[in-house]
Amino acid sequence: MGTMSTHTFEPTHYHHTLGNHPPVLRIAPGDTVITTCVDAGGLDRYLQQVTPRGNPMTGPFFVEGAQVGDTLAVRLEKLRPNRTSGWSGVVLASNVVDPDDVPILAQARGSQRWLDWEVDLRANTARLRSPAGPLEGFELSLEPMLGCFGVAPGRGEAISTATSGPHGGNMDYRGFKEGVTVYFPVLVEGALFFLGDGHALQGDGEIAGTGIEISMDVQFSVDLIKGQAIRWPRGENAAYIFTVGNARPLDQCVQHATSEMLRWLTSQYRLDTQSASQLLGQCVRYDLGNIFDPAYTMICKMPKKVLERLSSSQ
Amino acid sequence: MGTMSTHTFEPTHYHHTLGNHPPVLRIAPGDTVITTCVDAGGLDRYLQQVTPRGNPMTGPFFVEGAQVGDTLAVRLEKLRPNRTSGWSGVVLASNVVDPDDVPILAQARGSQRWLDWEVDLRANTARLRSPAGPLEGFELSLEPMLGCFGVAPGRGEAISTATSGPHGGNMDYRGFKEGVTVYFPVLVEGALFFLGDGHALQGDGEIAGTGIEISMDVQFSVDLIKGQAIRWPRGENAAYIFTVGNARPLDQCVQHATSEMLRWLTSQYRLDTQSASQLLGQCVRYDLGNIFDPAYTMICKMPKKVLERLSSSQ
Amino acid sequence: MGTMSTHTFEPTHYHHTLGNHPPVLRIAPGDTVITTCVDAGGLDRYLQQVTPRGNPMTGPFFVEGAQVGDTLAVRLEKLRPNRTSGWSGVVLASNVVDPDDVPILAQARGSQRWLDWEVDLRANTARLRSPAGPLEGFELSLEPMLGCFGVAPGRGEAISTATSGPHGGNMDYRGFKEGVTVYFPVLVEGALFFLGDGHALQGDGEIAGTGIEISMDVQFSVDLIKGQAIRWPRGENAAYIFTVGNARPLDQCVQHATSEMLRWLTSQYRLDTQSASQLLGQCVRYDLGNIFDPAYTMICKMPKKVLERLSSSQ
Amino acid sequence: MGTMSTHTFEPTHYHHTLGNHPPVLRIAPGDTVITTCVDAGGLDRYLQQVTPRGNPMTGPFFVEGAQVGDTLAVRLEKLRPNRTSGWSGVVLASNVVDPDDVPILAQARGSQRWLDWEVDLRANTARLRSPAGPLEGFELSLEPMLGCFGVAPGRGEAISTATSGPHGGNMDYRGFKEGVTVYFPVLVEGALFFLGDGHALQGDGEIAGTGIEISMDVQFSVDLIKGQAIRWPRGENAAYIFTVGNARPLDQCVQHATSEMLRWLTSQYRLDTQSASQLLGQCVRYDLGNIFDPAYTMICKMPKKVLERLSSSQ
Structure with a gap:
């Protein structure tokens, strides 16, 4: 596949749908991309709101030679939170407990929208800021992952980064971490790969509605499996x-x-x-x-x- | 709670519901029971059909002092297959694949009802008998577990061992293996503990409709947490x-x-x-x-x- | 099938499971039964609590000649509320609205458990008692129905009258009213027919968790379809x-x-x-x-x- | 809202997503539109394939003054099949029967893709062509409806006409027939109304995967409810x-x-x-x-x- 290149790409705009949008970069199978993602709220490494909230995506990256019916392989080589502050939902989501228990959550949430976590990149830990209670001083180890990534869906669709489908999207699976290779069906020419929604840590199910949301430095490489059509990631x-x-x-x-x-x-x-x-x-x-x-x-x-x-x- | 006893109990009849049935043995908190379970099909260690199929249960064991509103603790101390032959469903269950793929399964099942596995208790392995194909000579390591166990439900119910509920029952969770302690709500006086449906091995979901079904020697102990009501196991x-x-x-x-x-x-x-x-x-x-x-x-x-x-x- | 008889039966005890309980009456195919049901709360026509709450059942009625594999036909000939007071859940059930809306319901429920309805049997209407609000003086026409009825399940099961299955049970379908004929699979000898849980009126879904709950005078007749096995009512x-x-x-x-x-x-x-x-x-x-x-x-x-x-x- | 106009619009292209596509016509609240829809397969009144299959949409119609947060009212004034031939799925969809019954359907489908219906617009009937069997000569009365219609979703989404959401889309409800008024949330400026997927007749659930699919002449009028935001149609x-x-x-x-x-x-x-x-x-x-x-x-x-x-x- 010729010489493999490494591209460094700094995004200047973001997408809130996975769709057939103009590519920000054309890359070849075998290439590596070093880039960054803002967090789910549109906050970058400096905690600046650079785009509206809702899983803003870096990309799309056009993969040369990718045609409908092929499979795109994406290897997540590095996922590194790039700031010292993350945030999370305050209480469990109302759809993960018995319906009669929802009022307990509503009451515990109060008027807060988010909780803040102090992220120590050297120690690889996250700690709730001033929790004043049973979690005071309590630390969790980071396990960085991507919540939302995938390719453009076919048939002219542009699908919100809030949800997911055969094209990938907002899957929020903690297994999408460094070292994993993910395969997506190519549904439009060039595949059009998007990524974002970094989590410093997240349990199964994303049951508080978020992980510890954070911006990230990301390095990934792509490859193509020609002529192999898959139906799901x-x-x-x-x-x-x-x-x-x-x-x-x-x-x-x-x-x-x-x-x-x-x-x-x-x-x-x-x-x-x-x-x-x-x-x-x-x-x-x-x-x-x-x-x-x-x-x-x-x-x-x-x-x-x-x-x-x-x-x-x- | 006094002297802890070890009881050896060999069942002479079995139940196909968890309900308020006459106890086969009265035991005290702290006691240990050594007993046996037939397999889901009612076959004992000698492959004799000693009771009809459908997860026949050993028990129930009446736990002295157990009252509605308490919690029964059951520790699975030993789960040992006691014969050299198990059986499994032929193909995946029709509810675990996309509906349009069900005919593929139906065709692959053919007229077979079960496949036989040769179980080597020393080597701790199972091997499909005469598979003549890609699984020829292929072995899997055993990981024995109980598919169905629990207590009598309350309110006069007698619930089929095919299903499950707050009282436990047919949960088919591969985590129910040696060393685990399971807590059940006490829903009738004496708790009335039942057990059966041994699996020599099973993946998540029991998606072929069975594990490797086998009879077992079981040793368990019980304890009570007085005054602690739980709603689910x-x-x-x-x-x-x-x-x-x-x-x-x-x-x-x-x-x-x-x-x-x-x-x-x-x-x-x-x-x-x-x-x-x-x-x-x-x-x-x-x-x-x-x-x-x-x-x-x-x-x-x-x-x-x-x-x-x-x-x-x- | 010989002479058809009409039986009048006044219950003296009730069941909270559908199961293989001793029959209160033996009837023949073609026979008619005139009887009564208490309401879901165990209140009879005099508002006396004659049995615990939870859909107490009148019956079971043993149908001569009914064998496993037959179908029992039950014709609901008369369903007549027999008192002037009914009750209903205060707000919608928490599982029928979006999870995030559950707290709205919890707040509106307050500490009330039930609302009372005045039932006018001549005018065929129900009216909320002292609603002091937008429903003051508002009347609804009665449409009496049975919420819970069915036969004993097989395999030794005794199933709570809170739920339903192939044997019928707590189906809460407003189509189960006068003039309907319902067919149940015969799952035990004699079929063992139970009935109760009268509603003076109920919308689709029983979404407030109740209809207008009331005791009833009921007249039904039974018949058998020999040798016809059905799987669902x-x-x-x-x-x-x-x-x-x-x-x-x-x-x-x-x-x-x-x-x-x-x-x-x-x-x-x-x-x-x-x-x-x-x-x-x-x-x-x-x-x-x-x-x-x-x-x-x-x-x-x-x-x-x-x-x-x-x-x-x- | 000024003079109400009646527009006649003959589509020259179609959409397979509901999205923020260029409007084909700008209309005002109170206006009426007379237009046509091809069938779900892209066949027009002459049975010519004028666009690919998959619920092709006529539109979108831009409604002057419609802003995010308003409600669009659409009155379906006339829904008239405009040819004498319709088609339907051969057997029930595999997701509407018990999974174990899917092979029965697969076998009955055979290699056929569709069945043809002869539609008599005067007699208002549909009749299966040459069924040679129990449905020979059998007729059903037409009850024309729209399967798929709605507005552009917000947030830049373009959603396939195969599915539905808060914006409407492929709802396949037989209640969407002449005389109904439907309200949609306005999610983009101008609302952008689309319509198509005519059914000459359809039972509840569209359980054979289609109704009797047919092209249609449609007349509808629109109105706006300013400042009223709704979440679902x-x-x-x-x-x-x-x-x-x-x-x-x-x-x-x-x-x-x-x-x-x-x-x-x-x-x-x-x-x-x-x-x-x-x-x-x-x-x-x-x-x-x-x-x-x-x-x-x-x-x-x-x-x-x-x-x-x-x-x-x-």
Whole structure:
């Protein structure tokens, strides 16, 4: 694929939809991009509001040669919070507790909109500012991730960065961290890759409606799998291959992700449906991405260790 | 609570509902029971059909002093498959893939009802019998667990062992393995504890409709927490405390489990709702129990490490 | 089936589960029963609390000759409130509004548990007592119905009258009124028919958590369809045949009810699957039973007018 | 609002998203538009494929003076199929039956994609072409409706005509027929109204995946309610006011629609939350729009008769 380049790109504007927008940069398969993302509220590293809130996206990046029906591979090489302050929702989201318990949350929220976290990039920790209570002095270790990223959807759609779909988007899965490779279906020419919504830390489900929201320095590289069409995002890390289902209710996320995994196993691992069913039935793992956004997210994972033994047994 | 006894109990009949049935044994808090369970199909260690299929239960065990409003603690001390043969569903369940993909499964199932696994108790492995294909010679490590266990529901109900609820039941969560302690609400006098449905191994979700189904030797001990009423099963292992939500869709499982965890954190860990929300929001983990039975199951987990630091910071 | 008898039965005790309880009366196919039901709170016609709250059931009635695999037909001949006072939930249930709107309801509920309605049996109206506000003097016409009725479930289950299933139960469908015939699967010998939970009036969904709850005089007759096994309750009135799905979420209610209707049309109306699909696709109607109880209810209806023309065209 | 005009507009291109596209015509509140829609497959009155399939939209129409925060009222004055041929899906959609029944549908579908209907515009009937079976000679009465219509969503989104949301879109509700007035939130300047996807007839739920799909002559008029922001589509016909919830699962459609109705009753009918709850609880009706598209649709209805008596009692 020729010489691989490293591009440094500083965004000057942001998008609040993933759509067929003019590319900010054209890159080639194999290239690396060093860039930055503002936080979900549109605040940059200097806590300046440089764009309206709502998961503003850096990009899109046009990938040369990417055509509808291909797969775009994105490797998240570095995800580094670039300021010392993050913020989070005050209480749990009202859709993650029993409906009769919602008033408890409303009362605890009071009139506050956000809580502030002090982020120590050297110590790799976050600490609630002046909590005056049981969390006083309490620290959590950072685990930086991207909440929202993906490609332009097809058919002329421009989809809000509040939600997600086959094109990716606001999946808020804590597994989207350094070292992961994510695969997206190419739905428009050039794929048009967007990214943003950094979290310094987030539990499963993004159940307080946010992680610890923060701006980030990001380094990623791209590659293309020509002629391989996928229906839902896929990914892999050191331990697992995984598929992503974005929908509501969670039951449907599981259906999308499991069907996608079944296609993966039967098309690329030479497994028939029955053998794939046995491996999935006894070895599959599911993770909860978000249960807060308009579309929820679940991940279907297969241990590489299992699949590798499979290959060696063939 | 006096002298702790160890009881050995060999069942002579089984139940297909969790209900207010005559106890087979009266035990005291602190006592240990050594017993056996047939598999989900009613087959014992000799592969004899000793009771009809459908998660036959050993028990119930009457716990002296257990009254409505208490909590029963059950520690699973030993879960040991006691024969060398297990069985599993042939293909994925039709509700875990996209509806349009169901015919693929139906075709792959053919006329088979079950697949057989050879279980090697010394090597701790399971191997599909004569698979003649990509899984030939392929082995998986055992991870024995109980699929269905719990207490008698209240209000005169007798609930099928096919499903689950606040009383426990058929939760099919692979975390219910040796070393875990599970808490159930006491809903009738004596609690009436039942157990069965051993799995030699099972992935998340029980998505092939079964794990590797097998009979088991079981050793468990019980204890009582007087005057503590809980609404959903809870548990703990070395790394986590957790709560269990049984319902449909999965969204509602998450709501039940999260509300129960919120109650736990605010009542026993001296956290206000806002502080509990922050810990949950950034540190919570969810596991998928089953997505096959009439009621699905999700587990809400909090790392003990986080909670311990909390205590020491107070 | 021999001489048809009319039985008058005054209950002396009630059940809070549908299960294999001792019958209060043995009746024959073709027989008619005149009896009474207390309200959902256990209050009889004199507003006396004669049994604990929670949809207490009159019955069960053992139907001679009913065997597992048959269908029980129950015709609701008379449903007549028998006192001049009913009660209803104060505000909408918290699960029928957007989660963020629940606190609005909680605030409006205040500390009240119920509202009282004055029922005028001659004028056939209900009026809120002393509402002092926009509903002062406002009247609604009665449309009496049974909220909870059905047969004993099989497999030894005893299922709370709070919920529903293939055996019927707490379906809270306003179509269960005078003149309707309801079909239940016979799941135990004698079918064991139960009834109760009268509503003087109720909108779709029982979204305030109750209708106008009231005790009733009831007259019903039973019949048997030998050798016809059904999986979900069915029914018919002057205009429609219908099927009932009880589950969560509503999507699954629709699936159960539609599958049952498809079976009905293809087994008894001589339609192939494709023709049945065309009729359903262009003519089907769905009603919402309840969206409040642990299991929700939806009804799938086909106009008899359409099906009659079908017969004449054959 | 000045002189009301009638515009005749013949489309020359179509849209497959509802978005901020260049208007084809600028109209004023009070104006009437006479235009045409192709069918869902892009076929016009001459059965010519004039645009790709997938609910192609006529429009958008820019309404002078419409600003974000207003409500657009659209009255459907005439909906007239304009050709003698329609088409429909062959069998029920796989998501509306029990998952285990999907293979029955797949087998009955065979290799057919669509069935053809002969539409008699004078007799107002549709008849399956050469069905050779139980539907031979069978006719259904037309009940023309619009499957997909609405306004441009805000925030730069362009949403596929396959789905729906607060902006309307592919709701497939058979109540959207001649004489209905539908209210949409104005989310971009000029509102930008789109319409298409005519059905000669459709049952509840669009459960065969289509109605009888047909091109149409349409006449509609528009009006504005300045300064009234609504969150979900609303509507009214002779008998009901209603609100529309578009989401998944159906439970969430009910929540959206009921919350919107509660806002309507408490803001415009001078009802407090408790009084509105009583009226809804005893009088509400729900209709099923579609249970086929990516977002499902449910309608919450209140009888005007009830609300009128309310006014007169004040």
